[in-house]
Amino acid sequence: MxxxxxxxxxxxxxxxxxxxxxxxxxxxxxxxxxxxxxDNFRQIEPAVHSALDATSRFVFHAPFNELYPxxxxxxxxxxxxxxxxxxxxxxxSYDVQRIVMHSGNLPQLYCKSWFExxxxxxxxxxxxxxxxxxRIYVENVFDNDPKLLLRVIEAVNDPRLSLCLDIGxxxxxxxxxxxxxxKTNARQIAHFHIHNNSGEDDTHNNLKDxxxxxxxxxxAAAVLCPNATYTIETMHAEPSLLWLIExxxx
Numbered sequence: 001m002x003x004x005x006x007x008x009x010x011x012x013x014x015x016x017x018x019x020x021x022x023x024x025x026x027x028x029x030x031x032x033x034x035x036x037x038x039d040n041f042r043q044i045e046p047a048v049h050s051a052l053d054a055t056s057r058f059v060f061h062a063p064f065n066e067l068y069p070x071x072x073x074x075x076x077x078x079x080x081x082x083x084x085x086x087x088x089x090x091x092x093s094y095d096v097q098r099i100v101m102h103s104g105n106l107p108q109l110y111c112k113s114w115f116e117x118x119x120x121x122x123x124x125x126x127x128x129x130x131x132x133x134x135r136i137y138v139e140n141v142f143d144n145d146p147k148l149l150l151r152v153i154e155a156v157n158d159p160r161l162s163l164c165l166d167i168g169x170x171x172x173x174x175x176x177x178x179x180x181x182x183k184t185n186a187r188q189i190a191h192f193h194i195h196n197n198s199g200e201d202d203t204h205n206n207l208k209d210x211x212x213x214x215x216x217x218x219x220a221a222a223v224l225c226p227n228a229t230y231t232i233e234t235m236h237a238e239p240s241l242l243w244l245i246e247x248x249x250x
Contacts, residue, residue, distance in 0.1 A: 001222060001249050005229045007059055010047075011204075012237035016054040022241065022250075025057030027231040028096065029113075034063035034083050037090060038084075052094060059231060060094070061198035062087035069126075070110055070118035076115045076119075080104065081126060082170050088130065098135045098229075100164050100191065103152075105143045112148055119152045127158050137164035137191040142228065146184040153188045162190035168197050168204060168233070171212050178212055179220060186224035193233045194218075195240070204233060206239040 007025035019026045024093065028051055031037050036044045052058070069078040077170040084101055105115055121190040127136070134165050138161065143149055153163055163185055182189070196210025197203045207214045232240045244250045 001218065001230055001244070003250055006058070006244070006250060007057070007229060007231040008237045008241070009053050009061070009231050009233040012232070012234055014236055016051050018053075018237055018241055019055040024055065024241075025059065025229075026051050026055055027059040027061055027100070027233070028091075028094070029061045029101075031087060031090065032061050032063055033065060034067075034086075037063065037086055038226050044065045048094070049225050057095040059098045059100060059137075059229070059249035060087070060092070060096045062091075062101045064104070067102065068104040068106070069122040070104060072114075072239050074112075077122065084126065090136070092131070092134075097131075097133050098137070098191070100137045100139050100193075102139050102141050103143055103149055105141070105148070107142060107144050112145065116148055116151055116155075120155045123152070123156045123161055124158075127156070127160055130160060132160070135190065136161050138162070139164040139166050140181070141166070141169050141194065143169075144175055146170075146176060146181045148166040150185050150188055161180070162192040163188045164193060166193035166233070167191065167212060167217060168202055168210075171197055171199050171210070173203055177218055181219055182217065182224060185193055186250075189225045189228055192221065192225075192228055192230045194230055196232045204235060206234050206236070207232075207243050215247060218244075222249075 007027045009027045010029045033084040050066045078123045091110045170181040196205045
């Protein structure tokens with residue numbers, strides 16, 4: 001990892017200041033909630049422009065609430081397609097080509113074969129009119145089988161689509177550790193969200209505060225995914241950034 005591969009999510013109250021001071025990138029998170037692309041846009045955009053002024057490298061996080069690419073109801077699929085299309089247009093208007101999108105998997109609702117089949121169809125259709133230089137990172141959230149998203153990405157087989165491994169989300173799934181998720185998916189991982197938790201709730205703790213062995217994980221990630229980028233995704237980023245610096249990762 002080097003500072004050119006490191007981003008801070010703007011969910012952090014100190015994101016822009018740290019990015020400017022340390023010459024890091026920012027992951028724009030203001031539009032994770034879709035209403036901020038609509039009714040709240042005028043109120044939200046000044047904060048986005050403050051982030052754009054703080055650095056020169058960006059990732060855009062698309063909205064995700066109630067967006068399910070593998071939904072059973074066709075109108076729900078259309079909603080996901082329309083909202084994510086809207087996010088792409090907005091991201092590109094800021095000249096940001098890298099976009100994180102959630103997988104939308106609900107294992108309690110979708111059987112694995114359905115989710116895999118319908119996700120492949122969705123992403124192929126979604127990508128057909130997208131520019132060649134766009135990069136979409138599909139992020140695990142409630143996903144509990146790392147091989148499932150891997151099969152989706154490899155079946156779509158498009159260089160514009162790869163994985164974002166969120167290690168905090170992976171840690172909340174008891175069947176496999178984040179390190180095992182990394183080893184399973186390494187060949188398709190282009191981006192990481194890094195934060196920590198107790199393994200029970202998605203609390204977005206700083207890197208030192210939780211059950212994930214961050215040093216072990218990042219050491220392995222540097223070998224297995226040498227070109228990947230990383231976003232610190234905590235509510236206050238400075239402790240995690242200082243930890244990365246003190247431990248020689250940045």
